Amino acid sequence: MNELRRLWQLFRPYRVWMLVGTLAAILTLLANVTLIAAAGWFLTAMAAAGAAGVAMNYFTPAALIRGSAMIRTAGRYGERLVNHEATFRLIASLRVWFYQHLEPLAPARLQQYHSGDLLSRIRADIDALDNLYVRVLVPVAVANVSIVLFTIFLLFYHPLLALSGLTFLVLAGVGLPIWSQARGLVPGRRIAEDEAALRTAVIDGVQGLAELTLYGAAERQAQHIDSLSRRLIADQTRLSSDHGLTQAAVGLCASLSLWVLLWIAIPLVDDGRLMPPQLAMLALFTLASFEAVAPLPQAFQMLGRTLAAAHRLFAIVDTEPAVAEPSTPSPRPERFDIEFADVRFSYPDTPRPAVSGIRLQVPQGTRAAVIGATGSGKSTLFNLLLRFWAPDSGSIRVGGHDILDFHGDDLRRHIAVVSQHTHLFDATIRENLLIANPDAPQAAIEAACRVAQIHDFIAELPEGYDTWVGETGVRLSGGQGRRIAVARALLKDAPILLLDEPTEGLDAATERDLMQALDTLMVGRTVLLITHRPAGLDWVDQVLVLDQGRELARGDVSVVPQAMQAALLPLRAEAETR
Numbered sequence: 001m002n003e004l005r006r007l008w009q010l011f012r013p014y015r016v017w018m019l020v021g022t023l024a025a026i027l028t029l030l031a032n033v034t035l036i037a038a039a040g041w042f043l044t045a046m047a048a049a050g051a052a053g054v055a056m057n058y059f060t061p062a063a064l065i066r067g068s069a070m071i072r073t074a075g076r077y078g079e080r081l082v083n084h085e086a087t088f089r090l091i092a093s094l095r096v097w098f099y100q101h102l103e104p105l106a107p108a109r110l111q112q113y114h115s116g117d118l119l120s121r122i123r124a125d126i127d128a129l130d131n132l133y134v135r136v137l138v139p140v141a142v143a144n145v146s147i148v149l150f151t152i153f154l155l156f157y158h159p160l161l162a163l164s165g166l167t168f169l170v171l172a173g174v175g176l177p178i179w180s181q182a183r184g185l186v187p188g189r190r191i192a193e194d195e196a197a198l199r200t201a202v203i204d205g206v207q208g209l210a211e212l213t214l215y216g217a218a219e220r221q222a223q224h225i226d227s228l229s230r231r232l233i234a235d236q237t238r239l240s241s242d243h244g245l246t247q248a249a250v251g252l253c254a255s256l257s258l259w260v261l262l263w264i265a266i267p268l269v270d271d272g273r274l275m276p277p278q279l280a281m282l283a284l285f286t287l288a289s290f291e292a293v294a295p296l297p298q299a300f301q302m303l304g305r306t307l308a309a310a311h312r313l314f315a316i317v318d319t320e321p322a323v324a325e326p327s328t329p330s331p332r333p334e335r336f337d338i339e340f341a342d343v344r345f346s347y348p349d350t351p352r353p354a355v356s357g358i359r360l361q362v363p364q365g366t367r368a369a370v371i372g373a374t375g376s377g378k379s380t381l382f383n384l385l386l387r388f389w390a391p392d393s394g395s396i397r398v399g400g401h402d403i404l405d406f407h408g409d410d411l412r413r414h415i416a417v418v419s420q421h422t423h424l425f426d427a428t429i430r431e432n433l434l435i436a437n438p439d440a441p442q443a444a445i446e447a448a449c450r451v452a453q454i455h456d457f458i459a460e461l462p463e464g465y466d467t468w469v470g471e472t473g474v475r476l477s478g479g480q481g482r483r484i485a486v487a488r489a490l491l492k493d494a495p496i497l498l499l500d501e502p503t504e505g506l507d508a509a510t511e512r513d514l515m516q517a518l519d520t521l522m523v524g525r526t527v528l529l530i531t532h533r534p535a536g537l538d539w540v541d542q543v544l545v546l547d548q549g550r551e552l553a554r555g556d557v558s559v560v561p562q563a564m565q566a567a568l569l570p571l572r573a574e575a576e577t578r
């Protein structure tokens with residue numbers, strides 16, 4: 001129920017919309033009930049008058065019927081318009097709210113979630129929240145007001161009529177929803193989880209289709225998806241059949257209410273305390289009044305799904321970022337020397353530190369390389385410098401200030417990264433470049449691409465810079481993607497440049513061309529390069545050699561061969577003993 005309270009807080013900005021939508025829904029319902037009840041009275045009265053051969057004024061009831069019909073139509077239109085508009089606004093604002101909480105968690109806190117699961121939260125779970133507004137809050141408000149008005153109306157005729165009407169309305173509007181909520185709680189929660197699992201499995205299956213086919217595992221993946229689908233369908237079927245049952249039960253309550261009303265009212269007609277047309281009116285009124293409570297069982301049945309969705313969203317929203325933003329951040333850095341001072345850091349739930357005792361000073365405008373075997377902690381140093389994680393002890397300073405004192409965005413604004421895993425968005429080449437600098441004019445884009453040696457290739461494409469690169473840039477080669485990354489870094493024009501094995505996996509000619517492009521990019525910047533290859537380090541001022549997260553050697557490039565050999569010795573010894 002804590003979720004409900006928090007959701008209500010999120011809905012608060014839309015309370016005027018909700019009020020107007022609820023009033024329109026109440027008006028529509030009252031017009032409908034009036035229309036049906038008045039029609040019952042009118043037809044019976046006309047028949048009775050015709051049989052008795054007396055004249056009656058039919059203008060007033062006819063006007064009431066026509067007026068009710070018009071109000072019902074206009075009210076229904078208005079109610080849909082207002083409630084849909086409010087829902088769309090609400091959903092849009094919830095997505096922004098969720099995204100704003102999601103962003104500071106990337107990448108450290110999001111590594112435990114699959115992208116399919118996050119997609120499910122931002123789409124299906126947020127969509128499920130609109131149930132609370134359109135299917136729960138508005139119908140509950142309408143039902144409450146209507147039940148009170150209907151009971152007062154029946155009281156005018158006889159207290160027993162009011163009591164029986166109220167009893168059956170409460171049975172259908174409170175008893176059935178309680179039952180269906182209890183029945184829907186577990187499957188509703190499971191549906192939220194299974195939808196996410198299904199989306200994750202499908203995305204994984206599609207993205208890894210080539211591997212699955214290659215290793216003959218496609219059938220197994222299909223079976224996994226099939227079993228998830230079956231479980232989902234079983235829960236949905238259970239909810240649907242419960243929904244059918246509750247609708248039938250609402251119908252039964254309405255019929256029983258009618259029978260009891262007739263049982264009470266017919267003697268009143270015999271006594272002359274009630275006119276025959278009033279009996280017809282009350283009978284139809286009773287049946288029509290159940291429209292007020294009919295949506296409630298399903299609304300409460302879906303509450304389980306809605307609360308599960310809210311729970312999943314709040315789980316992300318309540319996660320603390322791995323690095324908290326300082327309450328009074330240092331002003332943006334003005335100098336760009338980098339210093340690692342005795343840095344130690346372990347990833348959560350790992351047995352040994354990823355890096356430990358790291359000391360490195362890179363004066364502004366100079367270049368340093370961090371070299372070491374796979375898993376020696378090189379990328380971890382970048383993650384720490386980018387403030388994605390915070391060191392367990394020691395500090396990292398930029399321009400003399402601890403980076404934890406800067407606002408994360410202020411720091412990252414001054415850092416450009418070129419890595420072997422450049423993410424290209426499913427957009428045009430131009431859009432992919434503009435993420436580095438949204439205001440860059442075409443001339444600047446082309447200049448950056450010329451330096452990155454990719455302009456001629458782009459210019460030859462039929463659609464030039466408007467060429468769509470496909471999901472994760474599949475329509476570009478690895479080398480071309482890397483050059484786009486260099487062009488991005490040029491457009492960003494940041495004083496600190498991080499190079500994460502930028503030439504890894506490229507052939508010798510492409511590597512040479514890319515190094516030329518990087519040469520231009522590095523001029524005047526503070527550069528930190530990570531690599532596991534000692535070759536081609538002549539242009540760096542200093543080198544730090546890492547082994548299992550610890551410093552093995554530090555100095556100019558001449559320290560590398562000896563240190564690398566020392567690092568390889570244990571591996572060789574291990575290989576020889578096998």
Ligand SMILES: Nc1ncnc2c1ncn2[C@@H]1O[C@H](COP(=O)(O)OP(=O)(O)OP(=O)(O)O)[C@@H](O)[C@H]1O
Binds near residue numbers: 348372374375378532
């Ligand atoms: N997000 C993470 N969560 C838990 N452990 C991690 C994470 N990232 C890296 N590690 C672990 O930290 C250690 C250092 O990893 P890191 O990626 O820094 O090495 P690296 O030198 O960059 O390797 P490579 O050259 O293969 O990229 C490894 O043992 C790795 O398994």
